Amino acid sequence: MSAATAPGVPKRGRPRDERARTAILSAAASLLADRGYERVTVEGIAAVAGVGKQTIYRWWPSKAAVIGEAILEDFVVVPDLLLPRTLDVWDDLETWLRRGEDGFRGYSGDVIRVSAAVSSEDASMLARMTAKFAEPTRALLLARLREAVDAGQINDTIKLDTIVTLLQAVVSYASLSRANDNVVTDALTVIRSAAENHLRAG
Amino acid sequence: MSAATAPGVPKRGRPRDERARTAILSAAASLLADRGYERVTVEGIAAVAGVGKQTIYRWWPSKAAVIGEAILEDFVVVPDLLLPRTLDVWDDLETWLRRGEDGFRGYSGDVIRVSAAVSSEDASMLARMTAKFAEPTRALLLARLREAVDAGQINDTIKLDTIVTLLQAVVSYASLSRANDNVVTDALTVIRSAAENHLRAG
Amino acid sequence: MSAATAPGVPKRGRPRDERARTAILSAAASLLADRGYERVTVEGIAAVAGVGKQTIYRWWPSKAAVIGEAILEDFVVVPDLLLPRTLDVWDDLETWLRRGEDGFRGYSGDVIRVSAAVSSEDASMLARMTAKFAEPTRALLLARLREAVDAGQINDTIKLDTIVTLLQAVVSYASLSRANDNVVTDALTVIRSAAENHLRAG
Amino acid sequence: MSAATAPGVPKRGRPRDERARTAILSAAASLLADRGYERVTVEGIAAVAGVGKQTIYRWWPSKAAVIGEAILEDFVVVPDLLLPRTLDVWDDLETWLRRGEDGFRGYSGDVIRVSAAVSSEDASMLARMTAKFAEPTRALLLARLREAVDAGQINDTIKLDTIVTLLQAVVSYASLSRANDNVVTDALTVIRSAAENHLRAG
DNA sequence: CTTTAAGCGAGACGGTACGTCACGTCTTTGC
DNA sequence: GCAAAGACGTGACGTACCGTCTCGCTTAAAG
Incomplete structure (x- = not known):
């Protein structure tokens, strides 16, 4: 009743059980992997986590929110899309694109669907998903491209942001459309051509 | 669906009521537009179509299948993505991309979700969706690009297929990611640069 | 039903809502009266009780079981077959038989159909129905007949059980067959004759 | 096409197929025996009879009516309740009662339920059922009792009709209630006592 | 050391929609 | 013009989950 001594909130009653929270997110992640979102x-x-259903609804407003959080907090294993670093930036990008295409095709259809489902109920989730997945990748690609510019492999007048966007568009589209395999190679040809055009033209 | 009426088979019993089929697909389409897939x-x-629920389940195995068919048979109004034809092919493409971005954002989130939902139950549906939507668009774009090649606006050594793929990737990605507005313009810059590089280089 | 709450068992989870149970059985009884079993x-x-359908299926395996229980737990108003007590036991019995004939014709066709329906799925229900309806009535009749024996109106060598059985057979048959009205009177004549024969013969 | 030559009704069109009618009633009877009315x-x-469903509904108004007719037309095998004829009428009656009790218990629960179900939709059916089953039996019993009167075994002042009714009540009740086995014997004792009382008293 | 305030597993609750079954009707083609 | 075939509108069935609401039981801070 009296003012809390702690700087934040007084916090009476039983504290949240961290083990329950972890068990719920793990269970959500493993079920997502096994069965797919729907x-x-x-x-x-609740059953897999050994938890009462209310304990889920006490902390998350909906199924979408739980699964979204499981993804965001890395309970769902997301293949690391590390960018290789050889001498040839175009080889590196092709490797990265191919890995991404496969990875997204396998598990990340669900992740994408989840973020769609979640976002339709909870607008902030889309932002968090983007911050978690898209942005680090952008940074990674951007750094690699910048190196290539420094090394004189790409013309410095081209907007690298734009190239990164295109690369992300390609990997997303390739996963979704399950189109024939040369999407990635072909796209890369165009992008490279643009990048070197600037180079030569400059 | 569309079990071919082999001329040899006598076909006994009351024939399928085409009005019911139409009413069902119309109802599905209009509800999809009103309320969204979920x-x-x-x-x-069934209620909107004035039809028994069983009449739906007699012909389609699931909700996804009905709605999928409603889309495939043009009961869902899909904004026509006509390609304008001015003198400048790049202007035309930008117009097309912007329209597509908006259009897909509005209604086609649903169409995409439907095809995902349907495909997970019925593998052939994805192929049909692709045949219906992606392929005609490809043909349209291809034709326009070919004209541009003939007009000397694009180098004839570049693979036009590749450009079309990139354009489709961009419009799909722009719709899904709801990214900032210059995605389209930027991407087009890169593509154009590649196309004209070949031109100049050749 | 009526799972005895063993004192040792902790009883976890939300307890069964007695108001829902009551509402269901009342609704079942009133609908049975209004519309008949079928x-x-x-x-x-569920609708009348203001209850989810699943709450019914959680506790009873079938329609027959719910309605059976409603009958057994006195939610269905059963006309009291009180036995009048005048000086003349035969008058009393005739009154009772006539009331029973009418009463059973009215509502108890349903009760009988329910017990048939229920018994074909749940053998114990028939026994419970019998215990509830037939046995108290037997006791009632037996007591009245015993008084008549004490009063010297019926010979004490006759098996009163047998007479009671016959009376029940008559009332059941009269209700089911909807035969002409003197079944009851005629039958009573025979029974009386037997009872007094013993009397006189003894 | 041309006018009928027969003296009765002209009868245009294809005549009713008697084989279909027979097949339907046989199928109904055999399914009733196998599965019970419900x-x-x-x-x-229709499937068992190799017949269109409409052919059933063309000639009968409901399921109950078809099955009722199957029973009435002896497609359902009803064990013959022949009355034995020894010197002792009471022995004969007891034999008859016991057979009836067993027979009704075995298959005739269904027949009784059918007649109830049928009668609730089609009042005339009850009459026909009665005419088919109850009345011949009444006649049979009556004849046997009359002989007993003639033979001086039963007093001629008792109303034989009443005794027959009682016997039918007993057999019906014994089948329905599945009561203990001496119902029949006990009841017979009472009836006999009454019959001989008259005899002696007269 | 007692009270008070949550959090917890369990599980019943009112609902919504599912996909199935059977009813009795309707509408074809074939005999 | 009846028969077999089989689609139709209707409506109840029993199941699966949703998200909410108690229970009795911890668990810890406040008094």
Whole structure:
């Protein structure tokens, strides 16, 4: 009743059980991997986590939110899309694109669907998903491209941001459309051509 | 669907009521437009169509299948992505990309989600969706680009297929990511640069 | 039903809502009275009771079981077959038989159909129905007959059980067959004759 | 096409197919025996009979009517309740009662339920059922009792009709209630006592 | 050391929609 | 013009999850 001594909130009552929270997110992640988003049920998560259903709804407003958080907090294993660093930046990008295409095709259809489902109920989730996945990747690619500019492999007048966007568009489209395999190579040809055109033209 | 009526088979019994089929697909389409995929209900479709629920389940195995067919058979109004034809092919493409970005953002999130939902139950549906939407668009773009090549605006050594793929990737990505508005313009800059590089280089 | 709450068992989870149970059985009883067994619907019971359908299926395996329980737990108003007590036991019995004939014709066709329906799925229900309806009535009749024996109106060598059985057979048959009205009177004549024969013969 | 030559009704069109009618009633009877009334379906009857469902509904108004007719027309095998004829009428009656009790218990629960179900939709059916089953039996019993009167075994002042009614009541009640086995014997004792009372008293 | 305030597992609750079954009707082609 | 075939509108069935609401039980801070 009296003012809290702690700087933040007084915090009476039993504190949140961190083990329950972890168990819920793990269960959500593993069910997502096993069954796909639509077939995951809150009751299933509760059962696997050994938790009451209310403990889920106490902390998350909906199924989408739980699964979204499981993804955001790395309970879902996301293949690391590390960018190789050889001498040839175009080889590196092709390797990265191919890995991404496969990775997204396998598990990340679900991740993408989840972020769609989640975002339709909770606008902030899309931002968090973007911050988690898209932005680090952008930074990674941007750094590699900048090196290539420094090394004189790419003309410095081209907007690197734009190239990064195109690369992300390609990997996303290749995963979704399951089109024939040369999407990646072909796209890279165009991008490279543009980048070197500037180079030569400059 | 569309079981071919082999001329040899006598076909006994009451024939399928084409009015019911049409009413169902119309209802599905209109509910999809009104409420979005998740909120469409088979019972709702039946009620709007003035049809028994069983009549739906007699012909389609699931909600996804009905809605998928409604889309494939043009009951869902899809904004026509006509390609303008001015003198400048790059202007034309930018116009097309911007329209597509808006159009897909508006209604086609649903169409994409439907094809995802449907495809997870019925592998052939994805192919049909692709055949219906992606391929005609490809043909359209290809034709326009070919004209531009003939007009000497694009180098004839570049693979036009590749450019078309990139354009489709860009419009899809722009819709999904809701990124800032210059994605389209920037991407087009890169593509154009590549196309004209070949021109100049050749 | 009526799972005895063993004192040792902790009882976890939300307890069964007695108001829901009561509402369901009341609704079942009132619908049975209004519409007859065949026309009662589980969905109707749920709606009238203001209850989810699953709450019914959680506790009873079938429509027959719910309605059976409603009857057994006195939610269905059963006309009291009180036995009048005048000086003349035969007058009393005739009154009782006539009332029973009418009463059973009115509501108890349903009760009998329910017990048939229920018994074909749940053997114990028939026994419970019998215990509830037939046995108290037997006791009532037996007591009255015993008094008549004490009063010297019936020979004490006759088996009163047998007479009671015959009376029940007559009332059941009269209700079911809807035969002409003197069944009851005629039957009573025979029974009386037997009872007094013993009297006189003894 | 041309006018009928027969003296009765002209009868245009294809005449009713007697084989179909027979097949339907046989199928109904056999399904009734196999599955019990509730579990017989019109579609099942049609399938077993090799007949269109409409052919059933053309000639009968409901499931109950078809099955009722199957019973009435002896497609359902009803064990013959022949009355034995020894010197002792009471022995004969006891034998008859016991057979009836068993027979009704075995298959005739269904027949009784059918007649109830049928009668609730089609009042005339009850009369026909009665005419088919109850009346011949009445006649049979009556004849046997009359002989006993003639032979001086039963007093001629008792109303034989009444005794027959009682016997039928007993057999019906014994089958329905599945009571202990001496119902029949006990009841017979009373009836006999009454019959001989008259005899002696007279 | 007692009270008070949550959090917890369990599980019943009112709902919504599902996909199935059977009813009795309607509409074809074939005999 | 009846028969077989089989699609139709209707409506109840029993199941699966949703998100909410108690229970009795911890657990810890406040008094």
